[in-house]
Amino acid sequence: MSLLKTFTKTLSVTLILFLATQSSSYADGGFPVRPGRLLISPSVSYFFANSQWDSTGVKKRFPDNGKFSSVGITLYSEYGISRRFAVVASLPYVINKYTQDGTPATTSSGLADLETGLRYYLANIDFVYYFSIQGTAITPLYTNNPSLGYGEEGAELKLAFSGTGHLGELSTYFNVSDGARQYFGTNGPWQNRYNGTFGLTLDEDFMNQVSVGVSGINSFSDDKKFSVIPETDKYFSFLQASLSYGHSFTREISLFASAGQFLTGRNTGVGTTFSLAFIYRLDYR
Secondary structure, eight states: OOOOHHHHHHHHHHHHHHHHSSOOOOOOOOOOTTTEEEEEEEEEEEEEEEEEOOOOSEEEEEEOOEEEEEEEEEEEEEEOSSSSEEEEEEEEEEEEEEEEEEEEEEEEEEEEEEEEEEEEEEEETTTTEEEEEEEEEEOOOSSSOOOOOOOOOEEEEEEEEEEEETTTTTHHHHHEEEEEEOOOOOTTOEEEEEEEEEEEEESTSSSSEEEEEEEEEEEOOOOOOOOOSSGGSSSSEEEEEEEEEEEEEESSEEEEEEEEEEEEEEEEOEEEEEEEEEEEEEOOO
C-alpha cells in the first residue's frame, strides 16, 4: 500500500467524522490535499432532542412533551491548490421541526450559512505529523428567517494537528483542531469550537475503518435566551461523543456512517445525531 493511498484514506475518515458533528464545522483536517485534487462530499444528517440542559447544567424535558428534529443536507468540497494551500467550502440546507402537545408543529427550511475557507499547511514532521491553519468566512444565505441561524456574517481562525501511527498490525490516525469563531452584529456570539478524532483501519487494504471522537462548542453572548434550534442559540456549551464507520468501494468513492450523542451541556438541547456521507475524489493534475 503506497503512502499516498494511506494518506487518502486517513484524510477521508477524518473529514467525515466532522461532517457528522452537529457543530457544522466541516473543514477540520490537518492532512494536506494533493495539488489538483478535488474532494466532493454530499451528506445527510439527522439531529433529535426532547430535553435540555438549563443554564446551570440541570437536565429536564422540553415543556409539553416538546420534540425538536432537524435534517441537514450538506455539500462539502475541498481543492488542493498547491502543497501548502487548499480551499474549502460547505453549503448546508436544513429542515427544522418542533412539536408540542396541543400546539401545531413549527417548521422551517432553507439554505443556512455558507462557509468558505483557505487552509495553509504550516509544517510537517517526517511527513507523519502535520500542522495547518485555516481562515473561514461565514455568510448567511437567508433573510428574515431567524430559525435558520443568526443571520449574521462571521469569521473563524482554526488550528489543526494530524498524524498517523500503528497499533499492533493496524494503522491508526488522529486529528485534533481548535477554532475561534466570531459572529458580527448585535450580540453576535464568540465561540470556541474543538474536535478530536482517533481511528484505525480494519484491514490491510484500508477498505474499512472505525473512528471515535469528541467535539464541542463553547458559545458566549450577552443574549442568554434558550432556543431549541441549536443554530440560533447564542449562549451555550456542549460536549459530544461520536462513533464512525467507513467503507471505501474504490480509491475514488467511499461511504461513511456516524452516530453521536451529547454528553454534557449548558443552555442547549440533549442532542442525538446520525449521518450518512459519500466522498468522491477527482484529480485534475
